[in-house]
Amino acid sequence: MALKAHKAILPRPFVGKTLAMIFTKNSTRTRVSFEAGMAKFGGHALYLHDAALQIGRKEPIADTARVLSRMVDAVMIRNDSQADQEELARYSSVPVINGLSDLHHPCQLLADLQTWIEHRGPVAGKVAAWIGDGNNVCHSWIEAARLLGFTLRIACPKGFEPDSTLLTQAGSAVELTGSATLAANAADIVITDTWTSMGQEQETGRRIAAFASFTVNAGLMALAKPDALFQHCLPAHRGEEVTAEVIDGPQSVVWDEAENRLWGQMALLEFLLIA
């Protein structure tokens, strides 16, 4: 938040520093926010798609980690395997940042929490309602609830619940229901995400059917507190997980949320490379 407040007079502590960004999946926000953030701090970001890397031709992740660590100051990776990310981190001697995996999307939560706090102040004791898929972003919300003292109510169709180990670890910070209306009732914030995450495209039809009663619409928002916020990590599918009326309406803070990917990750890079 301090970086955002002082954006006209940012320091350039990363002159000569490089962030390597490995992607095996598409991205707009994550790529651009890390790249722009490094540039604002005077550093450089390298966009590396796995198809153009030797990793895409089966060079071991451990070898890639050791080589990149000799050349760059930090690595960001977006892929579909949390285990591979952990392998990369194990063999890297520079910080490794999760830019989304099958299990987590922690950088998204930096932005989501910053946005919630900017608009409504401290989050401890409040109620967040997650409506939809128990996916990677939902998992990172579960971790946030466990760490920051708010309650997360999750409404998912049967068979699409979040990871059971994360739920157990979160204890009473998380409540699971099969009803979107129960979850949204008197909530301080309502959150959703795509019903079909990257890599699940072959399940789209089955998912659209299963999630039919989990659209965040004006009726659902009316059950939440009158000043409830709406968040979505984007990209959004109007008419599926959220109506245009809600995402483009007055309770939606999705553009601030997207912008805060930049500021939250710049703070993360400062923490990892300078602090």
Ligand code: CP
């Ligand atoms: N929210 C998010 O991570 O967006 P991208 O997939 O565009 O990076």
Ligand code: NVA
């Ligand atoms: N759950 C989504 C988030 C995209 C930012 C996905 O994994 O595709």
